[in-house]
Amino acid sequence: MHPTFPPAKFQSFSEISDPDLIKPRVKKLRSLMQSKKLDAWLTPHSDVHRSESLPKNQRRLAHITGFTGSAGTAIIGTNNAALFVDGRYTMQAPLQTDTGIFEILEIPNEKPGAWAKNNLKPKAQIGFDPWLHTIAEIRSFNLQLKNHGVLLATENLIEKIWDDRPPPPFKNIELLEVGRAGVAAKEKILAIQNHLEDKNADALILNMPESICWLLNIRGRDVPNTPVVLAFAIVHKTKKPELFVDLKKLSPEQSQLLSAIVTLRTMEEFSVSLEKLAKDKARIWVDPTTCPDAIYKLLSEKGATIFEAPDPVVATKAIKNPTEVAGM
Template sequence: MTAQSFPPTVFQSFSETADPKNVAPRLAALRAEMAKAKLDGFLIPRADAHRGESVPPGDARLAYITGFTGSAGIAIVGTERAALFVDSRYTLQAPAQTDTTLVDAIETGQGGLSAQIGDYVGPGGRLGYDPWLHTPGEIKDLTEKLGDKFTLIASSNLVNAIWTDRPGAPVSSVEFLGHNRAGKNASDKIADLQKTLSDESADAVVLTLPESICWLLNMRGRDVPNTPFVLSFAVVPATGLPTLYLDQAKITPEITAALQGKADLADSARLSDDLRQLGSAKNTVLIDPATVPQAIASTLSQSGAKILEKRDPILLPKSRKNQVEIAGMVEVHNRDAVAMAKFLHWFDQTAPAGKTTEIDIVTALEAFRREDETCVDASFDTISGSGPNGAIIHYRVTNGSNRTLQPGEIMLVDSGAQYLSGTTDITRTMSTGSSTAEQRDRFTRVLKGMIAISRARFPQGTSGAQIDVLARQYLWQVGQTYNHGTGHGVGAFLAVHEGPIGISPRHTVPFDAGMIFSNEPGFYKAGEYGIRIENLLIVQPSTLGENYLDFETLTLVPIDRRLIEAELLEPAEREWLNAYHQRVWTEIGPRLTGEVKQWLQSATAPI
């Protein structure tokens, strides 16, 4: 099968969505609006009012102004200078996509806004921001960092004012999961949430995260790419029915009937008025200061509500998957493993010829996944990085950046899919021929770190921050590391990046049974190659005793043994790898036939 025989991709395009030539005229137009509003600066986050990783086209304001298309970042546009702040994942991508003669691309840490924002406004300046796109936590953080150097001004969105062809709000179909996919009725979830509100002495909670609302109501949609979200807001009282706020165009008789007795429906345009009524009644309203828009917090407090700041009370229950959700995730990882086996077999047959491009690889992988009728989307744009492009942590191939994989180069493919019963995320780094001693050393050290996390056993109360070092230790031994987290939470047919749990120094929420994580250490040598190995794990009770937990691996796809320096593996690591590959063969082999099955048997042979 050749690359040309695959159908075109449906889940991902390769068009150049950003052009640095647009930066100058758009900055000029924005500064004209700033002058009208008497502002000395304006903040442009990569966010919508729902704080999702994927945003609708009409909310991609950061990309519109700066050209940067990454999933995290913020720009400050001053009257004379502008800056784009990104974390370490995007230090190569950001300057490549924007006009660096007009926009400074600055690396900053994840979480919180940079105090350097003040350098682009000037002492005593007026800094404007859209209160629907920033949280109370962000505004508080920025105020504390910059003190009285300037004044923060809530403003209408000035980017909207100059974006004459801005796409409208998405209107997509809405589906409701049956018990066979959700595992718990919406009414029971609402009752649990209302008990939490009662325990917190709160009269209501305002929910703005679509993953929380969709999970609560067993609802899914297609409002944004890659994630089955319905963009909405919800107010849940301590007693009585919640109110779900949707774009009026989404409110249909079918949705009304599906939510009968579970939630009332209202036009999103009514939200602010209803919040004012909550406030005027002197209600205590729970909001998450890390996720709710500042506009909602201001409306509540100014109308007389007592604000109770707590983490979104759905995040933790949602992260603890029930047995039905776990069964769905196990099944879709088996389905995904079949597609991955077909893909890796195809890759080994075609890549060494030196004619396969990064786009060919994305196209082939999507085609193999789409053979499964339950696959409905990619869970994110596939990272298909050949040779030096593999060192760009969140690389997205386009028609302009597409390169042909050369024999002997390392190929990094980080991908995932949305199936009707779950979400997958997997990275494999593949050999195309000979490799260097350094590449094998780094690959093996990354593998050792991944195995260390996989084999971890720990007492209850342990967090990702405490075990992150297990994955990094082998790279540290040779003076190397990687500039991203080791793992993130994953939803069940929801967001592929799910809070509040993860494996990194900043993730302090303890593990609990049923949580699903990625395990993905890596190594990147700029301009040469990148390495990452990623499996998904589920937290489970340990055989050590009732107070201990450990991980079970969900992902069942071979790890490229050709890149392993076997002498670097300890006996226990070798044993784990051989047992893992035996499990892959035992569980996935029967689902395959012919050459692919023969390939899998060879790829999972012990070392």
């Protein structure tokens, strides 16, 4: 007797994306682009923290295209548009977006900057949000564009037309004891400060939640699938790091405990601290593959010296301590 199996179940995207919503949204975006004298708008999947799994209020690419994959980029011109996805999503993307508006192109064979060069008019004005693109991404796009157009940093236009945008995530923060982390946060901070000393850098900018949470032994539930807190951090060579986070996520007891190892600040104070570093002519360590272009521009234009190198936390946390190994 042959075994029987239930019918195969295939993934469906109809419940989470409606291509019929895309046309009116793109129309609103193009109207706003025209008022800003922009010939195109560039938008990535990523948020400022380079997250793959995004909280609902950060899903800008999904809002304007309908595409809900974990990686992608779109360019919306006044009369044409393209959605760039990798090989995982060449079947999903056409089901979720309006293919009468968006041409679906597969990366790395097709590149956004090259598409812009070939499909936009000469000297096209291309708007982008500098907080959502890294230093390296903007350099790469400009190389592909080959002076055919100009990238213009501006406010985020998709947010302007997103009428029912959800609020930011609000989940409590968890502090890990040494028994769970294996190494105290103070020791981890000292190790990174030693890297700063070796490279003659005054401070390190962190926007990746994975690095920040590992360094400070904190966890959260701000994004799906990954137990991280959305935050920024500045690790100083000779004083306590600054942690920029929604302080309402911390209990009074947690705030007191964290204050022993970091200076707690609101998210809104991040730019203020960056400006102070720049005015002090500090030498600042940034990772060009993860650091937003906006941070680079702010620091360099205000007088800081930029040192570009990989985030040292990434390599440091890759070497697992016995407690971490036991927890695998």
